[in-house]
Amino acid sequence: MTESESPFSIERLAHSPDALKVFIALLLLLCLLGVLQFWTQRKKGDSVLLVGACGAGKTTLFLQLRDGTVHQGTVASMVENVDAVQLPAEKSGKKCSVRMVDVPGHPRVRSRFEQYADRACGIIFVVDAVDFLPHKTEIAEQLYEVLTNAAVFKRRLPLLLACNKADQGARAHTVDFLRRRLEREVEALRGTRDTLGGEAGGQRGSFALARPGQAFSFDAQARGGGPRVSAGALSALTGDVTSVTEFVRACAGT
Amino acid sequence: MCGARKFHSVLSDEGGARLCVVKIQAGACWWSGMIDYVCIFTKGGALLWTWQLAALRGLPVDALIRTCLLEERSGESSFSYTPPSGAAYTLKWTLHNGLGLVFVAVYQRALKLLYVDALLERLKAEFAEQYQPRVLEYPAFADSFAAALADAEAGAAPSKREAGAPGKGAALRKAGDKTQAGSDQRLSGKSSDDNGERSGAPAHDKDSKSGSAHANGRALGNGGSAANGGPADENGGSAAEGAFDRSKFEKLAKRPPAGLAGRKGGARKGPPGKDKAAKGEDKGKVGKVARKWDSSSDNGELDCSEQPGGASTADDSDGCAPSARAPTADLTLKSRVDVDEDDDEDDEEEEEEEKEAAVAGGQAAAVAGASKVKAGGGLLGAFVRSLGVSVVGTAALTREDIAGALAQLKRRLMERNVAEEIAEKVCESVAVNLEGRRLAGFTRIGTAVRAAVEEALHRILTPRRSVDILREVRQAKARGRPYTIVFVGVNGVGKSTNLAKVAYWLLQNDVSVMIAACDTFRSGAVEQLKTHCARLGVPLYERGYEKDPAKVAYEAQRAAARESTDVLLVDTAGRMQDNEPLMRALSSLIALNRPDLVLFVGEALVGNDAVDQLTKFNRRLTDLAHDQTQAHTIDGILLTKFDTIDDKVGAALSMVYSSGAPIMFVGCGQTYVDLTKLNVKSIVRSLLK
Numbered sequence: 050m051t052e053s054e055s056p057f058s059i060e061r062l063a064h065s066p067d068a069l070k071v072f073i074a075l076l077l078l079l080c081l082l083g084v085l086q087f088w089t090q091r092k093k094g095d096s097v098l099l100v101g102a103c104g105a106g107k108t109t110l111f112l113q114l115r116d117g118t119v120h121q122g123t124v125a126s127m128v129e130n131v132d133a134v135q136l137p138a139e140k141s142g143k144k145c146s147v148r149m150v151d152v153p154g155h156p157r158v159r160s161r162f163e164q165y166a167d168r169a170c171g172i173i174f175v176v177d178a179v180d181f182l183p184h185k186t187e188i189a190e191q192l193y194e195v196l197t198n199a200a201v202f203k204r205r206l207p208l209l210l211a212c213n214k215a216d217q218g219a220r221a222h223t224v225d226f227l228r229r230r231l232e233r234e235v236e237a238l239r240g241t242r243d244t245l246g247g248e249a250g251g252q253r254g255s256f257a258l259a260r261p262g263q264a265f266s267f268d269a270q271a272r273g274g275g276p277r278v279s280a281g282a283l284s285a286l287t288g289d290v291t292s293v294t295e296f297v298r299a300c301a302g303t
Numbered sequence: 304m305c306g307a308r309k310f311h312s313v314l315s316d317e318g319g320a321r322l323c324v325v326k327i328q329a330g331a332c333w334w335s336g337m338i339d340y341v342c343i344f345t346k347g348g349a350l351l352w353t354w355q356l357a358a359l360r361g362l363p364v365d366a367l368i369r370t371c372l373l374e375e376r377s378g379e380s381s382f383s384y385t386p387p388s389g390a391a392y393t394l395k396w397t398l399h400n401g402l403g404l405v406f407v408a409v410y411q412r413a414l415k416l417l418y419v420d421a422l423l424e425r426l427k428a429e430f431a432e433q434y435q436p437r438v439l440e441y442p443a444f445a446d447s448f449a450a451a452l453a454d455a456e457a458g459a460a461p462s463k464r465e466a467g468a469p470g471k472g473a474a475l476r477k478a479g480d481k482t483q484a485g486s487d488q489r490l491s492g493k494s495s496d497d498n499g500e501r502s503g504a505p506a507h508d509k510d511s512k513s514g515s516a517h518a519n520g521r522a523l524g525n526g527g528s529a530a531n532g533g534p535a536d537e538n539g540g541s542a543a544e545g546a547f548d549r550s551k552f553e554k555l556a557k558r559p560p561a562g563l564a565g566r567k568g569g570a571r572k573g574p575p576g577k578d579k580a581a582k583g584e585d586k587g588k589v590g591k592v593a594r595k596w597d598s599s600s601d602n603g604e605l606d607c608s609e610q611p612g613g614a615s616t617a618d619d620s621d622g623c624a625p626s627a628r629a630p631t632a633d634l635t636l637k638s639r640v641d642v643d644e645d646d647d648e649d650d651e652e653e654e655e656e657e658k659e660a661a662v663a664g665g666q667a668a669a670v671a672g673a674s675k676v677k678a679g680g681g682l683l684g685a686f687v688r689s690l691g692v693s694v695v696g697t698a699a700l701t702r703e704d705i706a707g708a709l710a711q712l713k714r715r716l717m718e719r720n721v722a723e724e725i726a727e728k729v730c731e732s733v734a735v736n737l738e739g740r741r742l743a744g745f746t747r748i749g750t751a752v753r754a755a756v757e758e759a760l761h762r763i764l765t766p767r768r769s770v771d772i773l774r775e776v777r778q779a780k781a782r783g784r785p786y787t788i789v790f791v792g793v794n795g796v797g798k799s800t801n802l803a804k805v806a807y808w809l810l811q812n813d814v815s816v817m818i819a820a821c822d823t824f825r826s827g828a829v830e831q832l833k834t835h836c837a838r839l840g841v842p843l844y845e846r847g848y849e850k851d852p853a854k855v856a857y858e859a860q861r862a863a864a865r866e867s868t869d870v871l872l873v874d875t876a877g878r879m880q881d882n883e884p885l886m887r888a889l890s891s892l893i894a895l896n897r898p899d900l901v902l903f904v905g906e907a908l909v910g911n912d913a914v915d916q917l918t919k920f921n922r923r924l925t926d927l928a929h930d931q932t933q934a935h936t937i938d939g940i941l942l943t944k945f946d947t948i949d950d951k952v953g954a955a956l957s958m959v960y961s962s963g964a965p966i967m968f969v970g971c972g973q974t975y976v977d978l979t980k981l982n983v984k985s986i987v988r989s990l991l992k
Binding site: 079103104108112116120121122123124125126127128129130151153155156157158160186187190237238241 | 345346349350353364365369373374765766777
C-alpha cells in the first residue's frame with residue numbers, strides 16, 4: 050500500500066484508518082445509489098411534460114395543477130419547473146401522483162425538452178387559443194419538433210393539445226379550429242422540413258409523420274404509428290382544467 | 304430630482320415637487336415616486352412578491368427575461384425597455400443563483416436612480432432569509448421592503464430633494480386638467496388635497512378586484528399601492544395617507560408619458576400619409592448620391608455589359624472549374640444542405656474533453672483552495688479538495704471559485720477566434736449565472752463551469768427565429784409575389800459565390816430562381832454572375848454598371864413577379880462598414896425593395912472585426928432608414944470559407960452574439976454543393992475542445 054505511488058497520497062489515508070473506513074463506506078454507498086438510480090431509470094416514463102410557446106400558460110397550468118391556485122401570476126420561465134403533482138381523487142379511484150415538468154417556451158431553451166422526453170409518459174402541448182393566429186407558424190414548428198422527437202415518436206407518447214385561455218370566451222378560438230389549423234401548418238412544414246438535413250438544433254431522428262403523398266392529420270399519423278394526439282379546451286387561470294387532469298390520469302394509469 | 308428629469312417636462316416635475324411636499328407633511332418616508340415596480344420571481348417563472356407604484360405599460364419584465372437574461376446578457380448592468388406607448392423604462396436586476404430567484408426593479412429611464420442596485424442587493428439578502436422553496440406568497444415581506452426603500456431613498460436623495468422642493472400647486476392642477484380625459488379621473492385628481500378616508504375607499508375597491516391585471520391602468524396602479532397599503536397598515540395613519548398620496552402621484556407620474564405617447568402617436572401618424580411622396584423624393588435623392596460615387600469611380604468606359612461578348616470574356620474568378628464552356632451545372636448532385644450529417648464521431652473526443660476538464664477543474668480547485676480558509680475536514684477534506692470534487696453540501700460558489708476555470712475558458716474561446724469582447728461578455732454572463740449556486744455532490748467546479756459555458760453557447764447559437772427559408776418561400780408564393788433575399792457584406796467575403804450556391808440549393812428544391820445583379824460598382828461583377836447564371840440555367844436581371852442598385856433591384860423584383868419566379872436573389876456590392884455613401888445606398892436599396900430576408904455574408908476567418916462589421920451594418924441600416932421604426936436590419940448570416948478555418952470557429956459565435964441573427968447557411972467549399980446548415984453541437988464542441 051505504501052509503495053503505490055498514486056497522485057492522491059493514499060499512504061496518508063492508510064495512516065489514518067478512520068478516514069479509510071469512511072472512504073470505503075462512501076464508495077459502497079455510491080455504488081448502491083448508482084444501482085438504485087439505474088433501476089429507477091429502467092422503468093417506463095413517469096413524467097408528464099408541459100411544452101408550448103412562450104406565454105401560452107404552461108407555468109400557470111403547472112401551478113394550478115400543483116397548488117390549485119396561480120398565486121401571484123407568472124412571468125416568462127428561464128428554467129424548467131419540476132415537481133410531483135397530486136391530482137385530486139376521482140369519484141371512484143385513488144389519488145394519482147405524477148412528476149410534472151414545465152419546460153420553458155423560449156426558443157433558446159426549448160431544446161431542454163429533449164432531455165426530459167426519455168422519462169415522459171405523456172405530453173401536454175399548451176396553445177394560447179387567443180393569440181394563436183399571429184404565431185401559428187412558430188407554434189406549428191414547435192409541435193412538429195415535439196412530434197418528430199425520437200423518444201416521443203418511437204414510444205407513441207400520447208399528446209394533448211391543450212387550448213388554453215378558454216376563459217376569454219369568444220376571443221378564444223375553438224379547439225376544432227386550432228386543431229385543423231395546426232394540421233394544415235404541420236402539413237406545410239412537412240414539405241420543407243424533410244429537405245433540411247443537418248438540423249440546426251443538432252441531430253434529431255427524422256420520422257415521417259404521414260406517408261408521402263398523403264395529407265397530414267393527427268389521426269392519420271396516429272394510424273401510421275405516430276403519437277396519439279387528442280385535444281381539449283381549458284383555462285389555467287380560472288382553474289378549469291378537467292381535460293388536463295383526465296389526460297394526466299390516463300397517462301399515469303396506463 | 305427635478306434636475307434629473309428634464310425630459311419629463313412640467314408634469315412629472317410637478318409630481319416630484321408635490322410628492323416632496325406631501326412627504327414632509329406626512330412624515331412617512333417609506334414610499335417613493337421613483338421606482339415604478341419591483342418584483343421577485345423564481346427562475347421557473349412564478350412570481351413571489353410584487354410591489355407596484357404605477358401601472359406598467361407593456362410587459363417590461365417579460366421582455367427583460369426574453370431578450371436579456373435568456374440571451375446570455377445577464378452580465379450587463381441594466382436593460383432598457385420601450386413600451387408600446389410612452390416613455391422608456393430602465394430595468395435593473397440581480398440574481399440569487401443559490402435559490403434560483405430573480406429580483407427586478409423597473410423605473411422610468413428619464414430618472415437616473417443611483418440607489419437601485421444597493422436596494423436590490425439588500426432585498427436579495429433579506430428575502431433569502433424568508434424564502435422557502437414551496438411557498439409562493441410572502442405578504443409579510445412588504446414591511447422589510449418598505450424599510451429598505453426608505454433607507455435607500457434617504458441615503459441617495461437629500462440633495463436632489465431640495466432641488467425639487469419648491470411646489471407649484473397651481474401649475475400642477477392646470478397641467479393635470481389639460482391631460483385628463485375622463486371627468487372621473489379629473490375629479491379624483493383635483494380633490495387630491497389630503498383626505499385620508501378617500502384613500503381607504505379605493506384601496507378596498509382594489510382589494511376586492513384582487514389585483515385583476517386587466518383593469519384599467521389607474522385601477523392597476525391603485526391596486527398595487529393598496530396591496531402594499533394592506534400590510535403596511537401597522538404603520539398607522541401615516542401609511543394610509545401615504546397610500547393615498549401615492550395614488551395621487553401615480554396619476555401624475557403616469558400622465559406625462561400618456562401625453563407624450565399621444566403626441567408621439569400623432570407625430571408618427573403624420574409621415575405615413577406622405578410616405579409615397581417621401582419615397583419619391585428619396586428615390587431622387589438616392590439617385591443623386593449613387594451617381595456621385597458612380598461617376599467618381601471612372602468605370603464608364605469599363606461598362607462592358609452592353610457588349611455582346613461580355614459574358615464570355617468574364618473570367619471565372621471564384622473557384623468554379625475554369626472550364627466555363629460547360630454551359631450548365633450538374634443539378635443532380637445533392638447540395639450538402641440536404642445531406643444529413645452524422646453526429647456521432649466523437650467518443651474519443653469526449654474522453655479528451657473530460658481529461659481537459661479534469662485539468663481545468665484541478666486548477667480551479669487549486670485556486671479555490673488557496674483563496675479559501677481550509678474549513679475542517681482534516682485529511683479527508685484535504686484529499687477531496689485536492690481532487691477538486693465537491694462532495695455533498697459545498698458552500699455556494701463565489702467569484703473566486705470560478706474565476707480560474709472561467710479565465711481558462713475565456714482564453715480557450717479566444718484561441719478559437721471568438722472576438723475578445725464577446726468572450727468577455729459570455730464569461731461574465733456565465734459567472735453571474737453561476738455565482739451563489741450550490742454544486743450537486745461529486746461535481747468538479749471546472750466541470751460545472753464548463754457545463755454552464757456549454758449551455759450558454761448552445762443557447763446563443765440556437766436560432767431564435769425560424770431558419771426554414773423554403774417554408775417562407777412557399778408562403779410568399781401562395782401570396783403571389785417573389786421572395787426576395789438581399790446579400791450584403793464587406794468586400795471579398797464571397798457574396799456572389801455563395802449566392803450561386805444558394806440558388807443551386809433552391810433549384811434542387813423545385814423553386815424557381817432569378818438573380819439580380821445589383822453590384823454596379825465592381826468591374827466584372829455582372830459578368831461573374833452571368834457565368835453562374837449560365838451554368839445554373841437561371842435568368843439574370845442586369846442593367847449594366849451605370850444604374851442605381853436600388854432601382855435595378857426594384858425593376859428586378861417587378862420582372863420576377865411578371866415571370867412568376869419564386870425567389871429573387873439580389874447581389875449587392877461589397878462595402879466596408881464605415882463607407883458612408885455605400886451604406887446609404889444599401890439602406891435605400893433595402894428600404895425601397897422591402898426584401899424578405901437580408902443575409903449578411905461574413906467570412907469565418909474574421910476575428911475581432913466580426914463584431915464591428917455586424918454592429919455597424921445593423922446600426923447604419925437602422926440610422927439611415929427613412930422610418931427608424933421600420934428599419935430592416937440583418938435577418939440572417941451566411942458564414943463563408945468555413946472549410947479554411949479548422950477548429951477556429953469563433954466567428955460564428957461572435958457574429959450571432961453581436962447581431963442576434965441566426966446563421967442560416969455555412970459555405971464550406973468551392974463548388975455549388977458546398978453549402979450546409981450550421982451544426983450547433985459541432986460548433987460548441989470545437990469551441991470548447
